[in-house]
Amino acid sequence: MDRRRFLRSLAATGAAAGTTALAGCAGVLGDDTTVLDPPEQTRGDPVHPIxxxxxxxxxxxxxxTGDDIxxxxxxxxxxxxxxxFYTSCPDGVCPALILRLRRVQEVAAEEGYGDExxxxxxxxxxxxxxAPVLREYANxxxxxxxxxNWHFLRPESYEAGVELMDDNFGLKIQKTNGEQYANLEYAFPHYxxxxxxxxQGIVERAYPRGPATETERIVDDFRRVVTA
Structure with missing residues (x-):
């Protein structure tokens, strides 16, 4: 059973039993659990959380940090x-993603909710x-x-990362030939x-085209969620 069908079946089971899913488990909850209204447009039936x-x-x-996050x-x-993301990204997609998270970090510090x-x-x-590569990348x-309030997450192995991304987000990670890029043995398709x-651990927004999403829109959405 694919992830989306699983979520729907779990939601139906919870409704029939008159219960909601426990925190930390996959499930679909009511609109009163979110600050932001549902998006005006949906993109088909994505496999990632929405x-x-x-x-x-x-x-x-x-x-x-040596912590498990x-x-x-x-x-x-x-x-x-x-x-x-990955630090060797050759075409600017991953830096654009990191830029948006960094901007949220900056605004959170400026406006006093960095601890949230x-x-x-x-x-x-x-x-x-x-670790050294990630530290230099941060700089x-x-x-x-x-x-x-910033954490770089690094799975224990490539295989563990592939499994994590597939099981939790429905995203298939696979190395591709990197010869078209200078000094890259392999690259990855971009997500x-x-x-x-x-x-409360509930997804307020999924931005499937993160690098093309206006940075200030993400900043504003984050601000609204934190300060609600």
């Missing part, structure tokens, strides 16, 4: 902005994205690692997905 669904529960190490740990305390924000950037290239991209998750 408005009103719970963020999948998973734990990934942050090699820079779980979105569920932020429930009740922080809103989350999540994306996936969590910015999670998950690499799907752990073989090359080691290059202007990320404030000292703010305490420009950004997810905004509220303090």
């Amino acid at each position: 408005h009103g669904e719970e963020m999948p529960a998973f734990t990934v190490p942050d090699p820079l 779980s979105v569920a740990d932020y429930e009740g305390e922080r809103a989350v902005l999540w994306t996936s 924000a969590a910015l999670l950037a998950q690499t799907f290239d752990p073989e090359r994205d080691t 290059q991209r202007g990320v404030d690692l000292d703010a305490g 420009g997905l950004i997810l905004l998750v509220n303090k």
Whole structure:
């Protein structure tokens, strides 16, 4: 059963039983669990989480802090902005994703809600994205690692990352030949997905075309969710 059918069947089961899904489990909850209204347009039937669904529960190490990071740990305390990337990205897609998270981090600091924000950037290239590489990348991209609200997530192995992305987001990660790019042995097809998750662990917005989404729109959505 694919993920979307599973979510629907789980929601139907919960409704029949007169219960809701437990926090941290995949499920579909009512509109009163979100701050933002449903988006005016939907893009077919995506496999990734969308408005009103719970963020999948998973734990990934942050090699820079030595902590294991779980979105569920932020429930009740922080809103989350999540994306996936790799530092060797040759065509600007991943830097555009990181730019949007970094801008949210900057505004959160300026407006005084940095402690209510969590910015999670998950690499799907752990073989090359080691702790030193991620730290240097943060410096290059202007990320404030000292703010305490940014985490680079690095799966233990490429295989673990592939499984995590497929199981939780329906995104297929596969290496492709990188010979067309200078000095790249392999590259990846791009997924420009950004997810905004509220303090209850519910997805408020999925931006499937994150690099093409106006940065200030994401900033404004995040602000509204945090300050509601």
